[in-house]
Amino acid sequence: MTRSAADFDHLDPAVAARAHDVLRELRAECPVARSTRYGGFHVVTRHEDIATVGRDHARFSARAESIGAATLLPGLETAVAPLFEQDPPEHTEVRRRLAPYFSRAAVARLAPAIRETARSELAGLAPRGGGDLVVEVARRIPPMVIAGVLGVAPPRRALLRDLLIGAVTEGRVVEYLDFLTEEVRLRRAAPGDDPLSAVVADRSVAEPDAVKYLLLMVAAGALTTIDATSSLLWLLSRDPSLADHPREALVDEVVRLEAPVATTARTVRCPTTLNGVELAEGDRLLVAWGSGSRDTEVYPDADAVRPDRAQGAGLAWGAGAHRCLGQHLARLELGVILDEVLAAIPGYRLPDGFEPEWTYGVLRGIRALPATWSYSDPASMSPSTSR
Numbered sequence: 582m583t584r585s586a587a588d589f590d591h592l593d594p595a596v597a598a599r600a601h602d603v604l605r606e607l608r609a610e611c612p613v614a615r616s617t618r619y620g621g622f623h624v625v626t627r628h629e630d631i632a633t634v635g636r637d638h639a640r641f642s643a644r645a646e647s648i649g650a651a652t653l654l655p656g657l658e659t660a661v662a663p664l665f666e667q668d669p670p671e672h673t674e675v676r677r678r679l680a681p682y683f684s685r686a687a688v689a690r691l692a693p694a695i696r697e698t699a700r701s702e703l704a705g706l707a708p709r710g711g712g713d714l715v716v717e718v719a720r721r722i723p724p725m726v727i728a729g730v731l732g733v734a735p736p737r738r739a740l741l742r743d744l745l746i747g748a749v750t751e752g753r754v755v756e757y758l759d760f761l762t763e764e765v766r767l768r769r770a771a772p773g774d775d776p777l778s779a780v781v782a783d784r785s786v787a788e789p790d791a792v793k794y795l796l797l798m799v800a801a802g803a804l805t806t807i808d809a810t811s812s813l814l815w816l817l818s819r820d821p822s823l824a825d826h827p828r829e830a831l832v833d834e835v836v837r838l839e840a841p842v843a844t845t846a847r848t849v850r851c852p853t854t855l856n857g858v859e860l861a862e863g864d865r866l867l868v869a870w871g872s873g874s875r876d877t878e879v880y881p882d883a884d885a886v887r888p889d890r891a892q893g894a895g896l897a898w899g900a901g902a903h904r905c906l907g908q909h910l911a912r913l914e915l916g917v918i919l920d921e922v923l924a925a926i927p928g929y930r931l932p933d934g935f936e937p938e939w940t941y942g943v944l945r946g947i948r949a950l951p952a953t954w955s956y957s958d959p960a961s962m963s964p965s966t967s968r
């Protein structure tokens with residue numbers, strides 16, 4: 582066993598700073614490593630094992646206690662979210678109901694609204710000449726997009742965003758949960774044609790379960806895309822020529838490299854083995870999706886940014902029944918955000934020698950991107966004013 586395996590802690594800031602080194606070591610020396618943290622769990626780091634856990638729902642259940650992450654959600658302690666925490670066959674039926682909202686064609690129809698959202702959120706940024714791109718770009722656009730997808734009324738979308746960011750950055754969860762509960766009630770009273778109504782229209786879904794579903798839907802839709810935006814803007818600042826690649830391929834490569842969904846949990850359903858390691862019923866697994874997507878068994882030169890790879894992002898979108906439902910939306914949205922950032926603040930740059938502070942845990946992202954850019958007032962360049 583490696584030095585780090587027995588006390589591996591995905592939530593330790595020291596792990597975040599060198600996550601890829603730690604995971605590389607685990608893949609090489611102890612691919613199904615038992616950690617004693619948080620009551621004990623195994624962390625699964627190799628591509629092949631991660632794919633097995635994702636696909637084999639008969640042995641590995643998605644109904645899992647989160648490992649170590651704070652779950653202080655008043656009123657939701659025992660709630661079970663439809664879709665996210667279900668296994669087939671229950672999961673299959675809910676997913677079938679939701680699939681039409683997230684198909685490639687359905688998402689393509691959202692493109693003009695997403696572009697409009699991105700433009701209006703970025704309006705006014707250029708003249709400022711600088712700002713933190715995590716705050717000014719990444720946290721502004723994705724919450725507004727998912728709010729629209731979930732049928733939140735336009736005047737309430739910015740409030741949802743503020744409450745989400747307040748909950749995540751300052752732990753202000755009570756107001757946020759109140760907002761989500763109100764949305765569930767509104768949709769029950771007057772269902773719309775959206776992925777929240779599609780779940781809450783089923784009266785057998787208890788309110789706490791519906792609220793947890795909405796909470797996870799907003800997190801899945803916004804927090805992931807916030808982190809992906811930050812990683813994308815960081816990589817682009819280091820190599821602006823990446824912008825020459827087709828958008829979908831570039832997005833997939835960024836998602837593969839810095840998988841925004843870093844880890845999720847599974848519960849072992851029956852005594853079994855995984856890569857030679859014996860597991861008991863009830864054991865908890867931490868599935869390190871972003872470790873699988875850096876496994877050199879599948880991705881030669883895995884640490885390099887190569888948007889022309891044939892394999893795409895692979896496990897960074899998950900595997901099996903729970904593979905990302907929103908991947909078409911995420912790809913489209915990130916491409917639009919990139920286009921609009923490049924139009925609004927072309928040539929943005931980060932300070933010389935800047936190294937981002939990375940997060941790792943459930944999600945992988947960047948805390949701050951203090952950028953500057955040059956700006957010329959178009960009015961001052963017009964013939965009438967330049968005389």
Ligand code: HEM
Pocket residue numbers: 635664665666676727798801802803805806809836840841842845846870896897898899900902903904905906907908910911
């Ligand atoms: C770059 C952005 C994104 C990444 C990297 C990502 C990644 C993932 C991964 C790895 C999973 C599987 C988790 C597991 O099996 O435990 C997942 C599931 C899911 N994702 Fe995404 N996701 C992204 C964006 C989105 C967006 C924009 C949505 C829109 C709502 C979304 C909705 C979902 C849903 C609903 C699930 C659960 C599916 C199920 O349980 O059947 N994701 N995602």
